[in-house]
Amino acid sequence: MKYKNYKVEDFVRDPWFRAWVNETNAEAISFWEKWIMNNPRAQDKVRQARHIILAFSEMETPMPEERKAVIWKAIEARTGQAQKPAKVKAPIEKGDPWKAWLKVALRLAASLLIILGSFYVFTHVRNSVNEIRSSENIGTTVFNKETGERERKKFKLPDGSLVFLNASSKLTYRPGPDDSTREVFLYGEAYFDVETDEARPFKVFANGTEITALGTEFNVKVGQSDSATIVSLVEGKVEVVNLGSGRTESVYLSRGERAFIDPAGHSMKKSNFDIEMESIWKSGLIKFQDTPMPTVKAVLEEWYGVEITFQNKHKPNLKVTGQFDNESLNNVLHSLGYTARFDYQLKDDEVYIKFKP
């Protein structure tokens, strides 16, 4: 085990360790808590490293999102390019540097595809009014699927891609013009394991956002008027284009990064996320095993689309274990409340939890 020989500064420099100290990753938290318990002799070093990281935490505070946007606007104005947004959906031609670049990007993606095999798209729309293009008179290769309120479906698209469609969702798949792309229009929530085909990029359209897979695995969550659209990359490379803003905005994501597009479609921002948690819903099973409360909260919020508020503090080391197979939120909270000793209230999309002393 490499950590056994770690010096204080090695801990400080380890992003995985920092994820625990800064509590940015639930997996890191449980990993390090366990590790420290099992390695009591390293505790002093761990504490010192932790203090150093906390002392530097100010420098780890990111720039406020709105400042980023303001500065970018100023840069655009000063470089005189605000009037010329990059074209994104134009077909590839010779001569245009952007298109040449796209080709390079696709080639790069192709090599990633060979290494990593498949990629995933996970799309989620809550209360979506996103318009699905009518599937009439497009041709025979159009493929439609729909799920009811408490129903999930697993199926293959005509191109071989695997899809998990969550409750209350609707999906249309069709080949793009001249069969040059594969296009998915989504209403609801879905998880795609996409068959690789470098000649035909896989695109997901939802709520003013276009996601193009440049390789491998990613998640997409599409929001509506009150919730952000979230694209989360699990593996490889993905381009996210926000068609909703005045200029055509685009970001590239790397593994473990997600892009948020605000409900009005005005801006995009980037952050990190927990890969494990993002794809949990498709298994149909919630499983907690010595899971710390913050993670439990996040998983339940994700799964049931609710907001959970802790009304008082719980014991810092409170952990729960339990398994729920497509249970209602009420049942889950009821049985968790029994073991973790809390009362709860469920009001629409909000849950209030009060821990017993």
Next chain:
Amino acid sequence: MNSPEDRNFKSNNSQPEDRILWQAFKSGNRLAFSTLYDLHVDSLYRYGCSITQDSQMVEDAIQDLFVYLWDNRQNTTEVDNIKFYLFKALRNNLTRMIMKNSASSGPVIRQGEYATKESCILSHMEELAHIEDTETIEMRVRELVNLLSGRQREVLYLRFFQDMNYEQISSLLEIDLKYTYNIYSKAILQLKRYLAEGFNLFVD
């Protein structure tokens, strides 16, 4: 799937992608330009804040940097490590601004007077509370920060959080390699001694 500890948790340093992006940017691609900004603005900001706590100045320097990049994109050479290149350029901008400021309005607050954001420290305090006594920790973390000189802080920051090696740091700061190493090891020693002292008082 890899075990979590093997996971490459940091993903902002991939060289081939850097090159592709840089070439596209050089050829005038706006998408590449905005991607450059999106990818690096956070770490530039943080790095800038390790040099001066005047966040307005850091923002201005970042803005100038990107405008300069765009205007001079055809003249720039190939860049192997975009982040390093940007850090260096930002540092130059900031140094120029600090010099200009100090010429017009007296010395700039920089060394030792590191203004810690209360809210930021306090949230960590809360979380530490169950391990150790809150007040003591709060005090100690603040002391710890102030213990370092501005330059020590910058070197440690680059080494710890930006994963730079000594060669890169010395070339960024334009100081001798040996001197860079000295700054680093002295700062580490100082921190450790301070922390070790403290911990003797808090034996469980």
